[in-house]
Amino acid sequence: MSAASKRLSTATDWATALEEAVVEHPGHPRWLADIRKQGRERIRQHGFPSRAHEEWKYTSLAAIAQGPYSSLLDEGDQGNFTTVKFLPADGPVVTLLNGVFLEGSSDLLSLPAGIRVRPLSDALRGDADRLRSTLEAVSDGEHPFRALADATLGDGLFIEVDSGIGFEGVLHVVNLIDGGSAPGAAHLRHVVVVGKGARLAIVEEVHCHQDVLANIHWDFEVGEDAEVGRVRTFGRCADGNLFHGSRVRQADGSTFSDFFHCAGVRMIRNEIEVELAGRRCHTELRGAYFATGSEHVDNQTRILHSHPDCTSNEVYRGVLSGRSRGVFSGKIHVFQDAQRTDAKQSSDSLLLSRKAEADVRPRLEIYADDVRCTHGATVGELDEDAIFYLRSRGVNEPLARKMLVGAFVKEVLEEVEPEALRQRLVDDLTCGIEISPVPEE
Amino acid sequence: MLEIKNLRASVEGNEILKGVNLRVREGEVHAIMGPNGSGKSTFANVIAGREEYQVTAGEVRYRDVDLLELSPEERACEGIFLAFQYPVAIPGISNAYFLRSSLNAIRNYRGEDEVDAFDFLKLIREKMKLIGIDEKLLNRSVNVGFSGGEKKRNEILQMAVLDPRLAILDETDSGLDIDALRTVAEGVNQIRSADRAIIVVTHYQRLLDHIIPDFVHVLFDGRIVESGGKELALRLEKEGYGWLEKGEETVSSATSPEEPR
Numbered sequence: 001m002s003a004a005s006k007r008l009s010t011a012t013d014w015a016t017a018l019e020e021a022v023v024e025h026p027g028h029p030r031w032l033a034d035i036r037k038q039g040r041e042r043i044r045q046h047g048f049p050s051r052a053h054e055e056w057k058y059t060s061l062a063a064i065a066q067g068p069y070s071s072l073l074d075e076g077d078q079g080n081f082t083t084v085k086f087l088p089a090d091g092p093v094v095t096l097l098n099g100v101f102l103e104g105s106s107d108l109l110s111l112p113a114g115i116r117v118r119p120l121s122d123a124l125r126g127d128a129d130r131l132r133s134t135l136e137a138v139s140d141g142e143h144p145f146r147a148l149a150d151a152t153l154g155d156g157l158f159i160e161v162d163s164g165i166g167f168e169g170v171l172h173v174v175n176l177i178d179g180g181s182a183p184g185a186a187h188l189r190h191v192v193v194v195g196k197g198a199r200l201a202i203v204e205e206v207h208c209h210q211d212v213l214a215n216i217h218w219d220f221e222v223g224e225d226a227e228v229g230r231v232r233t234f235g236r237c238a239d240g241n242l243f244h245g246s247r248v249r250q251a252d253g254s255t256f257s258d259f260f261h262c263a264g265v266r267m268i269r270n271e272i273e274v275e276l277a278g279r280r281c282h283t284e285l286r287g288a289y290f291a292t293g294s295e296h297v298d299n300q301t302r303i304l305h306s307h308p309d310c311t312s313n314e315v316y317r318g319v320l321s322g323r324s325r326g327v328f329s330g331k332i333h334v335f336q337d338a339q340r341t342d343a344k345q346s347s348d349s350l351l352l353s354r355k356a357e358a359d360v361r362p363r364l365e366i367y368a369d370d371v372r373c374t375h376g377a378t379v380g381e382l383d384e385d386a387i388f389y390l391r392s393r394g395v396n397e398p399l400a401r402k403m404l405v406g407a408f409v410k411e412v413l414e415e416v417e418p419e420a421l422r423q424r425l426v427d428d429l430t431c432g433i434e435i436s437p438v439p440e441e
Numbered sequence: 442m443l444e445i446k447n448l449r450a451s452v453e454g455n456e457i458l459k460g461v462n463l464r465v466r467e468g469e470v471h472a473i474m475g476p477n478g479s480g481k482s483t484f485a486n487v488i489a490g491r492e493e494y495q496v497t498a499g500e501v502r503y504r505d506v507d508l509l510e511l512s513p514e515e516r517a518c519e520g521i522f523l524a525f526q527y528p529v530a531i532p533g534i535s536n537a538y539f540l541r542s543s544l545n546a547i548r549n550y551r552g553e554d555e556v557d558a559f560d561f562l563k564l565i566r567e568k569m570k571l572i573g574i575d576e577k578l579l580n581r582s583v584n585v586g587f588s589g590g591e592k593k594r595n596e597i598l599q600m601a602v603l604d605p606r607l608a609i610l611d612e613t614d615s616g617l618d619i620d621a622l623r624t625v626a627e628g629v630n631q632i633r634s635a636d637r638a639i640i641v642v643t644h645y646q647r648l649l650d651h652i653i654p655d656f657v658h659v660l661f662d663g664r665i666v667e668s669g670g671k672e673l674a675l676r677l678e679k680e681g682y683g684w685l686e687k688g689e690e691t692v693s694s695a696t697s698p699e700e701p702r
Contacts (some may be wrong), residue, residue: 389529392489393543393599394517394550403542407533407582 015044017070039150069185069213076178091169099155114165123158152187163195179212208240225253234262252278260287273302287316291324305338320356345375448499459663475660485611489523518550520606524596531583590621597628614648626651646678
């Protein structure tokens with residue numbers, strides 16, 4: 001296969017469009033302009049990969065490449081989100097609309113001293129050098145959404161937690177993406193640096209309105225013995241295309257946990273890469289999703305065990321109805337030095353219709369000899385015996401199906417706290433079941 | 442309460458019930474006995490509404506409605522309860538959640554208020570004590586990792602909580618040791634009342650030592666070939682089912698390898 005046929009040629013105008021759209025701010029450092037320029041060059045050179053590209057086998061980017069997303073969204077209208085049922089939150093909240101900080105809808109007063117949450121663009125004007133190594137380090141090659149994020153770098157958050165700060169609350173991050181007046185894309189970059197022994201819990205929710213491309217990237221630096229947890233949920237984005245990427249680097253003794261949750265998103269590519277760059281780290285990646293109609297959920301996880309004595313656990317569960325498609329591709333790379341690694345991975349899919357499809361690809365590469373790596377994948381249907389059992393006790397068929405689906409996904413979310421949030425997440429995954437109970441023939 | 446006329450039913454094109462007639466009145470306990478493959482479980486499942494069983498002919502009236510027109514959940518809400526021969530394990534749904542959902546579904550159907558968590562716990566603890574079930578099973582997933590005896594007791598617990606008008610026990614005695622058999626029978630005897638009917642489907646007579654039936658029917662090759670009082674069960678115990686086969690042309694159908702579930 002030639003290199004050219006692995007690309008979609010339609011993306012060449014993107015770089016030009018972004019060059020015009022992204023305005024260099026006089027207060028920003030010179031290297032920022034360089035990162036943006038390199039991003040444009042990469043998108044110009046590589047464009048969007050076609051499905052012939054191994055990493056994009058199950059997800060077509062043709063519609064995105066040809067769509068109206070080379071233009072950037074305007075400031076957006078918060079009024080388009082009044083019907084959204086936001087998650088319960090009783091701590092600090094930061095709200096962004098199309099990447100721009102909304103002061104009126106944010107409340108950061110309850111953040112303890114030692115935790116700073118700022119718009120990335122502000123941070124880039126101030127102590128920008130702190131960010132430089134992080135932002136430069138993650139720029140890489142052919143990835144189209146990374147390139148786009150670099151080309152537009154500036155919107156998003158910079159979150160810092162000083163060493164030893166143990167925040168027991170939850171920082172709530174709301175990303176609103178509005179294509180109400182004209183379709184287009186928003187590119188966001190959130191940078192999180194958590195110091196030694198610190199603790200941070202984040203709940204991120206993303207809501208899209210109308211035809212948009214939301215391109216959201218998170219970079220986490222997790223310090224020694226630090227503990228970072230994130231729950232991310234994607235509300236109804238019936239017309240949204242989402243790319244949600246995370247890169248995590250963990251130092252000695254740290255813990256990172258991530259709960260991916262989505263229901264009702266037209267197209268999402270969820271990529272997370274965690275490098276266990278220290279000893280005795282633990283990573284927990286969990287995901288639960290529901291897709292129906294022609295929705296598409298593509299999950300790509302990569303765990304890089306580069307140091308000894310680390311553990312990781314991945315559990316993803318998808319419920320697929322209609323003609324939807326769910327993808328799970330999980331890579332675990334155990335480097336030669338990473339002795340006594342204990343890595344577990346499991347991916348289970350529940351098909352509620354015969355036209356739904358699940359594609360599962362566990363990819364284990366192990367170069368150390370004293371390791372324990374296990375993976376398992378199942379694709380199944382609802383247990384008809386269990387449905388009849390429930391019905392024979394008086395529970396109607398739609399509710400029986402809903403209960404069984406709830407049971408299937410609940411296990412993945414059982415460590416999510418508080419319980420009200422967990423129950424809400426389970427409800428979001430199962431609320432569509434009762435409406436479309438009968439599997440298609 | 443239940444009137445069955447010439448009921449015929451098939452599974453995957455094989456006719457299993459070949460014209461069953463039966464009448465059950467309030468307050469009565471009927472035992473349906475028969476060898477493996479005679480159609481006992483099919484009978485129980487047809488009454489509960491299992492859709493894999495196609496009713497091809499006949500009539501089933503239950504409290505003056507056409508039972509065959511009702512969905513399984515409607516039948517349950519109308520007061521029919523089937524204790525399963527093979528209770529289903531449901532990972533991720535706790536016994537308590539399962540039972541409360543069932544109870545509230547039935548109460549909703551009957552226009553009664555749902556029971557809240559507090560009242561439900563009170564009710565279920567009382568019933569568990571009665572049936573001798575460990576309270577720990579309440580928060581465990583339905584039938585997951587339960588022993589054979591625990592599963593059957595769990596069926597009886599469900600029956601006690603859901604308070605049916607017509608209870609059908611499908612081989613509830615199979616796989617039980619004598620103690621479990623006794624508690625299961627006690628559970629059944631406790632719900633025996635003048636306005637409730639019970640059908641005990643069993644291969645062996647031993648359960649009927651503890652649950653004394655008013656009537657015993659012998660199901661053979663899809664038909665009830667003999668009916669009588671409790672003494673009929675004793676005769677079957679002594680003589681087996683062999684005497685039924687004499688004069689039958691299709692002996693093989695009575696010894697077909699697997700009784701459909």
